[in-house]
Amino acid sequence: MFPYLNFHAHREAVSPRETVIRNVLLPLSTEEEDAAVNAGNPFSAGIHPWHLPASSDDALRQLGRMALCSQCVAIGEAGLDKCCTVSFSLQCDAFARxxxxxxxxxLPVIIHCVKAWEELLAIMKRIRPGTACVIHGFRGKPQLAENLLTRGFYLSFGLRFNSESLRLCPPERLFLETDEARCSVEALYHTAADLRGCSPESLNMQCLQNLYDISQNAKK
Ligand SMILES: [Zn+2]
Structure with a gap:
């Protein structure tokens, strides 16, 4: 059996039964950057809207370097958050870049979005990365899920989610994650599989396939 794919977590695997795409939040010190790149494990890297420096230039240069590394499977989490105190125009600028x-x-993009869907869609329409975009920690209602799915987004569900939204997400657009939680992702696969009427193993195989699919455009 393949280990369960944990699409987004801020830690290493807590059990041999999971594979984690560890999220690295920039900016990092030189030592931290070296450690992330040399660890040999898959990671995603981005500048989170909560942690934006006054100028993103250095962090973006760092992200550009890290994105060249073969273990970097996605940019992010990046995005917009209207519930934090960081300047919204700075957030929009860093997200667009x-x-x-x-x-x-x-590379695919892992997106953090809180109460800023309209602005997010406007920026995406302007920039159009042409790669897969995954809304992480998706907790929205079915109407929002359907709207985003119609626009081509993937949805990654964490420990808190709307059951109906999880049920309606097509298998080829779905990921599961633990984000900041310490627990293994395995229990979430069981819960999600029960809701969707499939086995946790087949759901995992589908998520692994989805990861493969969204990773096909990488230029390293
Ligand atoms: Zn996160």
């Missing part, structure tokens, strides 16, 4: 970088490198 990260989308541009994802497009240049052919």
């Amino acid at each position: 990260q989308l541009g970088l994802a497009g240049e490198r052919g």
